[in-house]
Amino acid sequence: MAYKNSGYGLSSAPVSVLAHLLALAITSLLLAWLLHFRGGLSFDSINKQKIFNLHPLFMVIGFILMGGEAIMVYKTMAVKKEAQKATHWVLHLVALISGIIGIYAVFKFHNELHIPNVYTLHSWMGLVTISLFGLQWILGFFSFVFPGSNGSSRTGFLPWHALLGAIIFLMAVCTAEMGIAEKFIFTGLKRAQEALVLNFTGLLIFLFAVCVGLAVILPSSF
Ligand code: HEM
């Protein structure tokens, strides 16, 4: 999308570097929260919270951070277009699989504790987001990778692919912010170290999303 907006006097390089640093900080804060304050991670445990903990882990690191990095590939990797494209779709596939595992984990947690499913706005937005993400991936794959897709339909679809991709990424970030606020309240947090860790995770996810958005809009430096 950058080619239409090259008048800002800024390239995408500084914002994408900042995005990588934010991704590292978010990963550290999230791991500190889940391992230090929330008791750890497990697919099978009598401590059901450990099963829940897989949900934010896969949704934030696997789905959002990986998805954001995949979007920025065209601005961060100074390699041939084909290599950028391959990295873009593979990272998005990893994000999609992580998202599916993360959602499976929270359903498992709900079912084992007999908590009703899909009763919050967060869960509705979450299911719409992962479904659109899956659809976007399939459409992207068949339009740009699958042999036989023709050049002019690819060119026509490209701006729509970029726009819808950015919207779906935004939906994922909104869903995660809602999930963080929900968990904060369910856990009964007030002013505490854990509250700061969780709130800062949410703030940095927002900043990461801003950087990804800017990286898409600004022209690359190569
Ligand atoms: C893009 C990221 C995310 C998506 C797509 C997503 C999706 C979902 C879905 C579909 C459910 C419903 C499961 C069910 O009904 O059995 C759910 C539940 C839940 N999620 Fe997330 N989630 C995301 C991120 C997060 C994060 C970062 C947190 C917080 C740490 C979180 C906290 C929760 C909580 C507390 C529930 C149980 C209550 C409820 O159903 O709303 N989620 N999530």
Ligand code: HEM
């Ligand atoms: C859910 C998955 C996907 C999302 C969210 C997504 C999102 C995006 C976004 C936001 C852009 C704009 C990047 C920029 O202009 O800097 C983009 C570009 C692009 N994507 Fe995807 N994408 C996804 C899957 C795929 C797949 C599977 C392919 C298959 C190869 C693909 C191929 C491309 C191509 C060729 C571009 C154009 C790069 C250019 O010439 O500027 N995408 N995508």
